[in-house]
Amino acid sequence: MTRRFRAAVLRGYEDPFAVEDVVLHTEPAPGELLVEIAGAGMCRTDLAVRRSAGRSPLPAVLGHEGAGVVVASGGGPGTETGVGDSVVLSFDSCGHCRNCRGAAPAYCDSFAALNLFGGRAQEPPRLGDADGKALAPRWFGQSSFAEYALVSARNAVRVDPALPVELLGPLGCGFLTGAGAVLNTFRAGPGDPLVVLGAGAVGLAAVMAASGA
Structure with a gap:
């Protein structure tokens, strides 16, 4: 099943962000959530990619201070958060290395691969532009400069639905x-x-x- 929506795409270093139509080619796998983004903060780290001299793959959908509502779940372990829950999104981590098991996921052995390089190495490209060209889809595990984000349940934190979720993105970074x-x-x-x-x-x-x- 495919899902079409709008996202801010960065195509080249020193280029501006451009709002484009994009296509998500998959539904959430086990351990993943699809989140409808209500709001996202703009962090200096997102801007730094434009001067990273090839450190992060482009073209890409950036954004790592997203918040919104879960609209689909792949189920499986770690997905106690369900459809309809308000969530704040943060960085991705493997969950298996010594630092993750020691409650220090910010020092995950795979932090750079999972967060700076656009996605998990074992996954084929799942997000593309209107012409079918692949986009790096998992900046900091979320790529939340978009109407929807496919995220690991590990980096989605459930919050009180009474709170204005569209304002909560900066809590994630x-x-x-x-x-x-x-x-x-x-x-x-x-x-x-x-x-x-x-x-x-x-x-x-x-x-x-x-x-x-």
Whole structure:
């Protein structure tokens, strides 16, 4: 079954993003979810791809601060999140390496392959443009600059449906980064001095984490 929708495609380094018709050639496999994107943040990392000198494959659909509603599930282990659930999307991880098993998926042995290079190596291209040319479909496990994203259930976090899901995308990267820096890297405690430079999603998350530390 194919699904046609719109996405922001980056075709070349230094090029602008272009909104195009794209085609998803598959339904969710076991352990995957199809999410209708309600909103996505724009992170510096998405912009950095335009100057990455070949680090990430193009053409591609980027976006890694997506949030939306699950519209289809492939079932299987790890897919307790189901159709109709509101979710925030974050990065992908293998789930099997020592760091993943040690509750540190941000340091997954396969992080670069799964997140920076556009998808899982064992998968054939599943997303294409209107002319049938393959697009890298799994930037940070989601490629959420699109109306739909096919994601691993591992990087979809269920949230309260009463919350405005279209505003929650930055929780999947910017807020993780800012809060994680304060709580996990600096390990700031009561009375510790802390300077935060910048008040975007990362900076504000750092301030929020520090105020509650």
